[in-house]
Amino acid sequence: MxxxxxxxxxxxxxxxxxxxxxxxxxxxxxxxxxxxxxxxxxxxxxxxxxxxxxxxxxxxxxxxxxxxxxxxxxxxxxxxxxxxxxxxxxxxxxxxxxxxxxxxxxxxxxxxxxxxxxxxxxxxxxxxxxxxxxxxxxxxxxxxxxxxxxxxxxxxxxxxxxxxxxxxxxxxxxxxxxxxxxxxxxxxxxxxxxxxxxxxxxxxxxxxxxxxxxxxxxxxxxxxxxxxxxxxxxxxxxxxxxxxxxxxxxxxxxxxxxxxxxxxxxxxxxxxxxxxxxxxxxxxxxxxxxxxxxxxxxxxxxxxxxxxxxxxxxxxxxxxxxxxxxxxxxxxxxxxxxxxxxxxxxxxxxxxxxxxxxxxxxxxxxxxxxxxxxxxxxxxxxxxxxxxxxxxxxxxxxxxxxxxxxxxxxxxxxxxxxxxxxxxxxxxxxxxxxLRLNRSLFPVPEKGVTTKNAVFTFTKGIIFGLIMNCLNLKNQFLNVFYGCFREFQGKITIDGQNIVTREKKGFVYIPCPSKISNTIKIRHLLSLAFRVSVPGLDIKKKLFGNLKDLEKARLLIALAQSKKTGIIILDDFAEGLATEYEYIEIAREIKSADKLIISLSSNTSMIVIPDKTIITLRRGSGYVQNKDILK
Structure with a gap:
């Protein structure tokens, strides 16, 4: 604290x-x-x-x-x-x-x-x-x-x-x-x-x-x-x-x-x-x-x-x-x-x-x-x-x-x-x-909306890009990983194992760098993790807002990866990056055979280059997986 x-x-x-x-x-x-x-x-x-x-x-x-x-x-x-x-x-x-x-x-x-x-x-x-x-x-x-x-x-x-x-x-x-x-x-x-x-x-x-x-x-x-x-x-x-x-x-x-x-x-x-x-x-x-x-x-x-x-x-x-x-x-x-x-x-x-x-x-x-x-x-x-x-x-x-x-x-x-x-x-x-914060972090499902058709199959070693243009589905998806699945009716499997349980999953969540306050001091962010180093990071700049976009992204990822978890969820992460080159560079840095990378986005052009893209649409009162695109 x-x-x-x-x-x-x-x-x-x-x-x-x-x-x-x-x-x-x-x-x-x-x-x-x-x-x-x-x-x-x-x-x-x-x-x-x-x-x-x-x-x-x-x-x-x-x-x-x-x-x-x-x-x-x-x-x-x-x-x-x-x-x-x-x-x-x-x-x-x-x-x-x-x-x-x-x-x-x-x-x-x-x-x-x-x-x-x-x-x-x-x-x-x-x-x-x-x-x-x-x-x-x-x-x-x-x-x-x-x-x-x-x-x-x-x-x-x-x-x-x-x-x-x-x-x-x-x-x-x-x-x-x-x-x-x-x-x-x-x-x-x-x-x-x-x-x-x-x-x-x-x-x-x-x-x-x-x-x-x-x-x-x-x-x-x-x-x-x-x-x-x-x-x-x-x-x-x-x-x-x-x-x-x-x-x-x-x-x-x-x-x-x-x-x-x-x-x-x-x-x-x-x-x-x-x-x-x-x-x-x-x-x-x-x-x-x-x-x-x-x-x-x-x-x-x-x-x-x-x-x-x-x-x-x-x-x-x-x-x-x-x-x-x-x-x-x-x-x-x-x-x-x-x-x-x-x-x-x-x-x-x-x-x-x-x-x-x-x-x-x-x-x-x-x-x-x-x-x-x-x-x-x-x-x-x-x-x-x-x-x-x-x-x-x-x-x-x-x-x-x-x-x-x-x-x-x-x-x-x-x-x-x-x-x-x-x-x-x-x-x-x-x-x-x-209590209000708890409800904002783990929102309840919208009334009259079902998630039973939302089925996600993930495999470690692959970067998955999930295009979700509905905030309700994104929240329910994240709730599953936090162990607060709120009556999630769909199915999420990782390497064949169903993870829709009340247990919190070992994962890290990384948002778009623009969601981090620019007035936070870099040394205070680094204090969140033990012995984290980011190659090329200029700590003398002092404030997070003084970093370049790619430096911000690398700092957030380096801190999160210090938790030694096998699942990384990127939330509209690419909005903080300027070029496609930076997408590819970030993807190469975080990809690993023992890691599952899930990149959530509401925009098809704002996904860190994935191996597999899953587009999910809402039809009627529920959700349906539209298509899988393999790279």
């Missing part, structure tokens, strides 16, 4: 591949820079916010004004949010707190509206890697197993499992190396912009690229499975529909489901506020009636103080209960959203990024929890100051640093189960791709 990984990995190590990767990374830096610039603007707004709030507090002349007017707090996102600024739940979140019932979050998405569009908007770094990255990987994976002739040639030297996993693992290594380079580049971009990431944020950035790797490997397996289907038009349609469903439709459907669940199970922010006002008005009515019993100013002040303590001991507890219920319902719906997100690698990716950004549901709920504690503390502070220092200089309850709550990287609920489930999904998709 290691040899296959090496061949597959290095054949993609070309100037064009590196250029494409660099272009992708540079476009990603543009997307990230947009987010970084927006984050810097947010930080400037934050400075203005703090100055404004502290200035407002300094203008109040007593604690009655301060308690009634209250103050605002702001949720500060971390620098990592720049990678997700346009595709997260929250934008700029403010809270408004006073000593009464007001604990209001000044964001369009609060209460059940928080879940109306949990995946947010469009272009940012995370969106860029999801959309354009998955499309690029899908196109790349689509062609991974398309070249069946090349895969069959590799199977001369190892099993089909090693061939498959060698190709897949080589591409996975490319994905991991690319994302590692992206991580280092974008980390450096943060540093250049003066935004250092702490350990928690670096871990978050690594987690983002880990989730990106999961999504990309998922689409690699999915596109590889689609690419292994024989009809390319059908393959493209299936892959396109799957991509649209998984990337575009599924997240929107999940958003609608979660939004409806929130609407059915949560109070609206308006009803929540009305209920708090009702509690306040009931208290105000009682307080007015209670203080009305007293005549003197001192008595009224004392009555107000007693009612303030009554609000603290009883009525405010109801307000706290309402806020706690709202927070718990928010947590319940958020967990439901996180739970349903794990069943699709794309939605799991977006759900995780939402929380990594510090602008997701976890950040909102933590901010809400902090505000509840501050709300309670501010009420106690107000009652104490109002009683003992009614007309002194107003001292802010919170410092300017406390006016801002710095969020942090977090992970959604069910992250680990989701990660494990996504690995299982990827394993399932890769297994499906392997």
């Amino acid at each position: 290691f040899r296959i990984i090496k061949i597959e990995f290095h054949r993609h190590l070309t100037r064009w591949t590196i250029t494409a990767m660099l272009v992708f990374l540079l476009l990603g830096t543009a997307a990230l820079q947009t987010g970084i610039d927006k984050h810097k603007i947010d930080l400037k707004h934050q400075e203005e916010f703090i100055i404004t709030e502290m200035k407002k507090i300094s203008l109040w002349v007593n604690y009655h004004q301060y308690g009634g007017a209250g103050f605002r707090r702001r949720l500060e996102p971390i620098p990592l949010a720049a990678a997700f600024y346009n595709s997260v739940t929250l934008n700029e979140l403010l809270s408004f707190i006073d000593c009464g019932i007001r604990l209001k979050h000044m964001e369009l998405k609060v209460g059940k509206r928080l879940f109306e569009k949990p995946f947010g908007g469009s272009l940012d770094l995370s969106w860029y890697f999801l959309i354009f990255g998955s499309l690029a990987i899908s196109a790349w994976g689509f062609f991974a197993l398309r070249n069946i002739q090349f895969l069959r040639y590799l199977m001369n030297f190892t099993g089909k499992k090693n061939v498959y996993w060698g190709i897949i693992l080589a591409r996975m290594i490319w994905i991991f190396l690319f994302l590692a380079a992206a991580f280092l580049l974008y980390w450096l971009q943060y540093l250049v912009n003066g935004l250092g990431l702490d350990f928690n944020e670096i871990t978050g950035l690594l987690t983002f690229f880990l989730m990106t790797a999961l999504v990309w490997v998922f689409f690699l397996g999915l596109s590889t499975a689609c690419g292994a289907i024989r009809d390319w038009r059908k393959e493209v349609v299936i892959l396109g529909v799957l991509w649209i469903l998984l990337v575009l439709v599924w997240p929107e459907v999940l958003s609608v489901i979660v939004s409806r669940k929130a609407a059915a199970n949560m109070k609206s922010a308006y009803k929540h506020e009305i209920r708090k006002i009702e509690i306040l008005m009931e208290f105000e009515k009682e307080a007015f009636e209670y203080s009305g019993r007293y005549k003197t100013r001192e008595e009224k002040i004392e009555a107000d103080n007693r009612m303030g303590e009554r609000w603290w001991d009883k009525d405010f507890k109801e307000i706290e209960k309402l806020e706690a219920e709202m927070l718990e319902k928010t947590r319940e719906i958020a967990r439901s959203f996180h739970h349903w997100s794990i069943f699709n690698p794309v939605t799991h990716y977006k759900s995780v990024n939402n929380e990594l950004s510090s602008r997701g549901y976890n950040a909102y709920m933590e901010f809400y929890r902090e505000d509840q504690e501050i709300h309670k503390g501010f009420l106690r502070y107000y009652l104490d100051k109002k009683r003992y220092e009614s007309y002194t200089k107003v001292v802010p309850y919170l410092s300017k640093e406390q006016l801002v709550s710095r969020s942090k990287v977090s992970l959604p609920a069910y992250f680990l189960p989701g990660f494990i489930l996504n690995l299982a999904i990827i394993a399932g998709v890769l297994f499906l791709a392997y």
Whole structure:
């Protein structure tokens, strides 16, 4: 398998591949820079916010004004949010707190509206890697197993499992190396912009690229499975529909489901506020009636103080209960959203990024929890100051640093189960791709077509030219040699022995040289066999594509013959040769008294000069051997 990984990995190590990767990374830096610039603007707004709030507090002349007017707090996102600024739940979140019932979050998405569009908007770094990255990987994976002739040639030297996993693992290594380079580049971009990431944020950035790797490997397996289907038009349609469903439709459907669940199970922010006002008005009515019993100013002040303590001991507890219920319902719906997100690698990716950004549901709920504690503390502070220092200089309850709550990287609920489930999904998709490869290598017979009239008699020491203008018969013919004869009804004999059995035959398969990738290094091809030399081969040319046609043909044959087998099957081999002289030269080199050479072709002019030609035609629903031509 290691040899296959090496061949597959290095054949993609070309100037064009590196250029494409660099272009992708540079476009990603543009997307990230947009987010970084927006984050810097947010930080400037934050400075203005703090100055404004502290200035407002300094203008109040007593604690009655301060308690009634209250103050605002702001949720500060971390620098990592720049990678997700346009595709997260929250934008700029403010809270408004006073000593009464007001604990209001000044964001369009609060209460059940928080879940109306949990995946947010469009272009940012995370969106860029999801959309354009998955499309690029899908196109790349689509062609991974398309070249069946090349895969069959590799199977001369190892099993089909090693061939498959060698190709897949080589591409996975490319994905991991690319994302590692992206991580280092974008980390450096943060540093250049003066935004250092702490350990928690670096871990978050690594987690983002880990989730990106999961999504990309998922689409690699999915596109590889689609690419292994024989009809390319059908393959493209299936892959396109799957991509649209998984990337575009599924997240929107999940958003609608979660939004409806929130609407059915949560109070609206308006009803929540009305209920708090009702509690306040009931208290105000009682307080007015209670203080009305007293005549003197001192008595009224004392009555107000007693009612303030009554609000603290009883009525405010109801307000706290309402806020706690709202927070718990928010947590319940958020967990439901996180739970349903794990069943699709794309939605799991977006759900995780939402929380990594510090602008997701976890950040909102933590901010809400902090505000509840501050709300309670501010009420106690107000009652104490109002009683003992009614007309002194107003001292802010919170410092300017406390006016801002710095969020942090977090992970959604069910992250680990989701990660494990996504690995299982990827394993399932890769297994499906392997099954599709198996079916492409050994196709089932066409329905309604019989091969019972296809009879082939071969003798070693002779070169047979088989003209088959039907791909179905060629595949069934090859299946017999691979031991997967798939109900082959005809007869194939070699030196009088019937070989139509389930056992794999000792043979080598050699395709047209043009089916071998030109970017494969010659030394890597030579590593497939032990101590193989090709007279006249210039290894200094390095790449297979730099060889002449005859050199390519000789190299493929020399490697295949190292397997010491008595049967050689050439598949449209002459398409890679330029002249009839080369046909004759190749035929002389490979002919041997103890070898059977079978040259398959769909074109009568494209056969290595045979001793005997067999033309097979399809008549009706079956095949018939038309004529034998002896040389």
